[in-house]
Amino acid sequence: MGKEIAIITLHGMGDYKPNYYEELKSKLVKALDTDWQKVAFEPVQYQPILQNNQNDIWQRMNRFPLDGSILRRFLLFGFSDAGSLEYSARSNVSDQYIKVQKEIMQALDKVYIELGGNDKPVIIIAQSLGCQVISNYIWDAKKGSGIFNGLYSDASDQLKSFRRLESCVHLLTTGCNIPMFVGGLAPIEAIQKPNDAFTWYNYFDRDDVLGWPLSPLSDSYNALVIDHEINAGGIFSSWNPWSHGKYWTDKDVIKPLIKKIRSYIIA
Structure with a gap:
């Protein structure tokens, strides 16, 4: 059975879990049933690019008797992801930034083949830092910067278009923690739509201190992003910061996503 739509996922910050997408995928497989065969699913794995250095730093820091090791480890592995990528993006030594973008491009190349070499619909699902990562990718695709600045140009026009998420x-x-990256910028500009059909839904929980609404950021964000406040997680997580890791199993995210996927699957 031919694939009719592609789903790309991006993980968030913190300690890397290679199977970060499994719970989401399991729910989609169950809900879509036989229609799952029409979906090309590809997770992006960018954290390994950063984690070896983080592991080394953590081991060196453990030579000292430091309190709060659990929180310290979370902050090191989480916020150094963000800091390293943003620094890399704005410096002359942009190796890490380009490597992360290359992971997204390679995931797109894989699903492009599964879609029969056609520019069929793509849905992207991003968590936490992954939201900033994919926003940067779309921004660069429009501006011809980053990985699109003359790199990897040996492809057909249709594949190039697909890579640009058109x-x-x-x-x-x-x-989504994009506000933490743009808070010091003026003006604050959202990405441009890669095509007229493009929509952006952002889900946040008011108890999640790392998750934010986006529409208040600026007029361009307000025009582009539809924010949805939900109560992510269950009895032990929905009322506290642990809700940050519970979005992808929450019915208020899953049900609209399934409806969106079905709308693009050809019966």
């Missing part, structure tokens, strides 16, 4: 119909972000 067939991406929906971006779903959860626990």
Whole structure:
């Protein structure tokens, strides 16, 4: 059975879990049933690019008797992800930034083949830091910067278009911390739509201190992003910061996503 739509996922910050997408995928497989065969699913794995250095630093720091090791480890592995990528993006030594963008491009190349070499619809699902990562990718695709600045240009025009996400119909972000990256910028500008059909739904929980609404950021964000406040997680997590990791199993995220996927699957 031919694939009719592609789903790309991006993980968030912190300690790397290679199977970060499994719970989400399991729910989609169950809900879509036989229609799952029409979906090309590809997770982006960018954290390994950063984690070896973080492991080394953590081991060196453990030579000292430091309190709060759990929180310290979370902050090191989480916020150094963000800091390293943003520094890399704005410096002459942009190796890490380009490597992360290359992971996204390679995931797109894989689903492009599964879609039969056609520019069929793409849905992107991003969590936490992954929201900033994919926003940067779309920004660079429009501006011809980053990985699109003359790199990897040996492809057909249709594949180049697909890599620029010109067939991406929906971006779903959860626990998004873009405000933490743009808070010092003026003016604050949202990405441009990669195509006219593109929509962006952002889900946040008011108890999640790492997840933010986006529409208040600026007029351009307000015009582009539809924010949805939800109560992510269960009895032990929905009322506290642990809700940050519970979006992808929450019915208020899953049900609209399934409806969106079905709308693009050809019966």
